[in-house]
C-alpha cells in the first residue's frame with residue numbers, strides 16, 4: 780500500500796515531514812528576524828511593518844494556521860520517531876559509549892522543548908500582551924513593547940538564551956535536512972556543515988542583536 784498516508788506513517792515519511800516543516804520554519808524565522816531588525820530604524824519603521832503584517836486578516840490567519848500546522852507536524856514527527864527508535868531497541872546497551880550523534884540528538888530534544896516553552900512565552904508576551912513585566916502593552920506600538928520589555932534584564936537574558944538554543948537547533952536541523960533529502964556526499968559534507976552553520980548564525984545573531992542593544996542602552 781503506497782498511499783500518501785502510508786508514506787507519512789513510514790519512518791522515511793516522518794523524516795521528510797520533519798525536514799520540510801523545518802525548512803518552512805527556517806524561512807519564517809529568517810523573515811521574522813529581518814522584519815524585527817527594523818527596530819534599529821526607529822518606531823515608525825517597526826510599527827509600520829507590524830501594521831502591514833496585520834492589514835489583511837485573511838493573510839494573517841492563513842500564515843498563523845500554516846505556522847501552527849508546521850510546528851504541530853514537526854513536533855509530532857520528532858516525538859513519534861523518538862518512540863519508534865525506543866521500540867526498536869527495548870533493551871538498553873549493557874555499556875553505552877556516548878556517540879557524537881546521540882549527544883546531538885539529545886541536544887535537539889532538550890533544545891526543542893526549551894524552544895517550545897519560549898514560543899508559548901513569546902506569544903503571551905508580544906502577540907496577546909498577557910505577560911508585560913513593568914510596562915503597559917500596546918497592540919499598535921510594537922516598538923514600545925519591544926524596547927520596554929528588553930530593558931528588564933531577565934526578559935532580555937531569557938530571549939538571548941532561547942536564541943542560543945535556536946542556534947544549536949538550526950545548525951543540527953539544517954544539516955540533517957540535507958541528509959534526509961539525500962543530499963549527502965563526503966565531497967559536499969564540509970559545504971553542508973558551512974551552509975547550516977552560516978544560516979543558523981545569521982538568524983540567531985540577528986535576533987540576539989535586538990535584546991542586547993536594548994539592554995546595553997543603545998535603543999530607548
Ligand code: HEM
Nearest residue numbers: 808811815829843901905906921925938945986987989990
Ligand atoms: C529577539 C527575538 C525576537 C523578537 C524581538 C521578536 C519579536 C516579535 C514581535 C514584536 C512580535 C509581535 C508582532 C506584532 O504584533 O506585530 C512577534 C510575534 C511572533 N514571533 Fe517573534 N520575535 C523574536 C523571536 C522569535 C522566534 C525565535 C520565533 C520562532 C521560533 C518567533 C515567532 C513569533 C511568532 C509565531 C509570532 C506571532 C506572529 C503572529 O502574530 O501571528 N519570534 N515577535
